[in-house]
Amino acid sequence: MADINRLIDSARGLYSLYGERILDDEIIVNQIEVYKEDIGRTIRMMQHADIAATCSDCAGQGHGSCCMQDVEGWYDTMLILINLLMGVELPESREIAGHCLFLGNTGCKLIARYFFCVNYLCPRLMNLLGQTKAHQFMTVAGRELFSGWIVEQSLRKWLNLHTDCANGY
Numbered sequence: 667m668a669d670i671n672r673l674i675d676s677a678r679g680l681y682s683l684y685g686e687r688i689l690d691d692e693i694i695v696n697q698i699e700v701y702k703e704d705i706g707r708t709i710r711m712m713q714h715a716d717i718a719a720t721c722s723d724c725a726g727q728g729h730g731s732c733c734m735q736d737v738e739g740w741y742d743t744m745l746i747l748i749n750l751l752m753g754v755e756l757p758e759s760r761e762i763a764g765h766c767l768f769l770g771n772t773g774c775k776l777i778a779r780y781f782f783c784v785n786y787l788c789p790r791l792m793n794l795l796g797q798t799k800a801h802q803f804m805t806v807a808g809r810e811l812f813s814g815w816i817v818e819q820s821l822r823k824w825l826n827l828h829t830d831c832a833n834g835y
């Protein structure tokens with residue numbers, strides 16, 4: 667499993683070297699905007715379908731949510747870099763012991779999230795939603811993940827063209 671602090675350092679390094687130039691690229695900026703809109707659509711559906719409230723209740727029950735510490739290790743440099751390009755301030759330290767580094771008292775601090783974080787439906791959520799709504803949610807979440815994949819591919823191409831460090835991320 668990846669060391670999250672090493673990944674964050676790596677993403678911060680790329681952002682400080684190339685962030686400004688990447689954000690001058692109109693295609694990438696437009697793709698990031700589409701990605702943000704799709705993220706907003708997922709979040710609105712989570713609110714309307716009571717997913718957000720259910721997860722918040724779950725997180726407040728002491729035994730914690732599914733934002734386990736292990737999940738932070740599933741992230742990679744590119745997804746963290748995308749968050750930096752979106753203006754996210756990454757945490758310097760863990761706010762909630764035993765949980766994901768990105769979890770705060772008011773929820774997740776990231777905008778661009780790993781697929782598990784976007785589309786995991788635990789048994790409680792499956793009961794809440796039922797098959798039809800669960801399918802609708804997975805469709806909206808899938809659109810978000812696809813838009814994120816587009817941004818990631820563009821970033822890899824950009825780094826490949828402008829630097830010698832695209833591989834390995």
Ligand code: SF4
Nearest residue numbers: 720721724731732788
């Ligand atoms: S997905 Fe399920 S386990 Fe995870 S926070 Fe929401 S209710 Fe809790």
Ligand code: SF4
Nearest residue numbers: 733737766769774783
């Ligand atoms: S949703 Fe956010 S806080 Fe929860 S596991 Fe994913 S990255 Fe961590």
